[in-house]
Amino acid sequence: MSLRSPLGKVLGTGSAKEGVHHWWMQRLTSIALVPLTIWFVVSLLSLGSFEHVAVITWMAQSWTALLLVLFILVATWHSQLGVRVVVEDYVHGGSKTLTLVLITFIHAVVAAAGIFAVLKVAFGGAA
Amino acid sequence: MFRYTLFTSFANRVTGLVLSLGLLVLVYWLMAVASGAAAYERAFGILSMPIFKLFYAVLLLTFSYHLVAGLRHLVWDTGRGLEREQSKRSAWIVGIVSVLLMIAFLYWAFCPGAHQS
Numbered sequence: 001m002s003l004r005s006p007l008g009k010v011l012g013t014g015s016a017k018e019g020v021h022h023w024w025m026q027r028l029t030s031i032a033l034v035p036l037t038i039w040f041v042v043s044l045l046s047l048g049s050f051e052h053v054a055v056i057t058w059m060a061q062s063w064t065a066l067l068l069v070l071f072i073l074v075a076t077w078h079s080q081l082g083v084r085v086v087v088e089d090y091v092h093g094g095s096k097t098l099t100l101v102l103i104t105f106i107h108a109v110v111a112a113a114g115i116f117a118v119l120k121v122a123f124g125g126a127a
Numbered sequence: 128m129f130r131y132t133l134f135t136s137f138a139n140r141v142t143g144l145v146l147s148l149g150l151l152v153l154v155y156w157l158m159a160v161a162s163g164a165a166a167y168e169r170a171f172g173i174l175s176m177p178i179f180k181l182f183y184a185v186l187l188l189t190f191s192y193h194l195v196a197g198l199r200h201l202v203w204d205t206g207r208g209l210e211r212e213q214s215k216r217s218a219w220i221v222g223i224v225s226v227l228l229m230i231a232f233l234y235w236a237f238c239p240g241a242h243q244s
Binding site: 027030031033034037038041045050052053055056059072075076079082083086110113114116117118120121125126 | 140144146150151154157160161162163167171187197198200204235236
């Protein structure tokens with residue numbers, strides 16, 4: 001027995017072939033975040049001092065800056081995918097679309113600001 | 128009626144949302160670092176307030192859980208551990224490992240002299 005509708009058979013339509021994208025990106029970002037988050041938390045905990053000079057010295061190192069940029073990019077992406085699902089499940093009616101737009105914009109701003117800040121420090125702009 | 132599957136799934140969502148809020152604080156801190164010493168001093172004063180210290184503790188708790196629970200999901204994605212008994216067992220493992228991780232992180236973060244090595 002086929003699960004396709006008679007109309008679908010006539011029109012020859014299939015799926016939009018995009019259904020797996022969200023799921024796949026969620027998994028990719030999850031895998032990447034395992035090492036990135038562990039590195040980030042361990043780095044912060046072993047920083048010792050949070051004085052401006054100490055933070056800048058740490059953040060301006062090439063590998064630190066690179067990993068921080070990756071961490072921010074992947075974490076905000078993963079966060080956006082996750083929060084989106086929660087909104088889709090619990091927010092209904094007209095405010096749903098508005099909430100989804102806001103969530104997306106906030107994540108874009110957070111990602112851009114985080115990456116900008118790290119690069120500015122890395123290129124010596126905050127000393 | 129309590130079902131452990133309900134708890135593990137809900138906890139993963141709640142901890143994820145808390146960690147998303149953590150990203151906002153992280154970016155506020157990063158922007159402060161990038162804005163120079165004077166601006167950083169002001170932001171550092173705010174970020175050192177007890178309410179934020181409590182939030183950092185909560186972030187370490189939620190990160191520990193979300194990390195271990197996420198690994199369980201990745202194992203499921205390979206098609207393993209989906210039987211009822213296996214799933215029950217892995218829920219226990221996630222609980223125990225994440226609590227151990229929480230204790231280790233909190234000790235490291237808040238006990239003076241924990242990283243004098």
